Amino acid sequence: MxxxxxxxxxxxxxxxxxxxxxxxxxxxxxxxxxxxxxxxxxxxxxxxxxxxxxxxxxxxxxxxxxxxxxxxxxxxxxxxxxxVDPEETPEDPDEYYDHQLVDLDVVLTDGTPVGRITEISHLPSQDLFIVERPDGDEVMIPFVEEIVTTIDLGEQRIVVDPPPGLLDDRAEIASARDAETGEPRDDAGASGQGPAKDGA
Structure with missing residues (x-):
């Protein structure tokens, strides 16, 4: 690797x-x-x-x-x-190598799919997940504890709780999900405030 x-x-x-x-x-x-x-x-x-x-x-x-x-x-x-040996992991359990994160699915705290990580961008100020959306567009998600709530390598997914505006079409994603489930959107989703943390 x-x-x-x-x-x-x-x-x-x-x-x-x-x-x-x-x-x-x-x-x-x-x-x-x-x-x-x-x-x-x-x-x-x-x-x-x-x-x-x-x-x-x-x-x-x-x-x-x-x-x-x-x-x-x-x-x-x-x-x-x-x-790097593909089986090698960082000494700190809260740190990850890029190859461990690339290709993981990204979802919101309520399970709404966001996309798949295609790249990790390392900037001087912070690291960013480059996430490919289902429609082919890309979105950048800061790799910070306040936004990335869970990294589950076993389930091959990352749970994020982005602030309003980070995902410009977040409301559209939620609307599509509600259309699939038949569940109406609540006021928080309609206003773009997003779901509350579920403790994951």
């Missing part, structure tokens, strides 16, 4: 260091000196991490064979990829 663990940013200084956008919850393991990483594009790798340090809140890496600014700039926007 291949896991994108970082994206190389701009060069730092003149001795081959680069800033990196970390895309793993385990940088001390995946981005440690001595780690050998595949790359995308593949033509720039594999790369072996020679040194790593934190400067002004950003991780700086230097790779074996890259010791000047020109070489560092040539690596900009390269993705760093680690090989």
């Amino acid at each position: 291949h896991l994108v663990v970082a994206r190389i940013g701009r060069a730092h200084g003149i001795r081959g260091e680069v800033t990196v956008e970390v895309r793993t919850d385990e940088p001390e393991q995946r981005l440690a000196p001595g780690a050998v990483l595949a790359t995308d594009p593949a033509s720039t790798g594999p790369l072996t991490i020679e040194t790593g340090r934190v400067h002004s809140g950003r991780l700086l890496l230097r790779f074996a064979g890259v010791h000047d600014r020109t070489g560092a700039e040539a690596l900009r926007n390269t993705l760093l990829i680690a090989d």
Whole structure:
């Protein structure tokens, strides 16, 4: 299993260091000196991490064979990829690898289908689920505890309780579900406030 663990940013200084956008919850393991990483594009790798340090809140890496600014700039926007055992799980039970979450079904707290996770987007501020809706459209759901209430790997589903407006067509989804069940929508659903948490 291949896991994108970082994206190389701009060069730092003149001795081959680069800033990196970390895309793993385990940088001390995946981005440690001595780690050998595949790359995308593949033509720039594999790369072996020679040194790593934190400067002004950003991780700086230097790779074996890259010791000047020109070489560092040539690596900009390269993705760093680690090989991960598919059976391996993070030490923290509340953390997940991307491959554990991709393809899981996403539903609201009342069971209304939202879609299927196709990608995890790792931004500096937070992670996002990229969810493909049944009609082919995509919606982005922040991976935060206030919204993602349950992750059930056994049932292969994720339960979310999004705030009003996050899912623009949430009312339409609820309407379609009610049409299937024959149950009328309540005032909360009609006003776009969404269902209350069910404690899942």
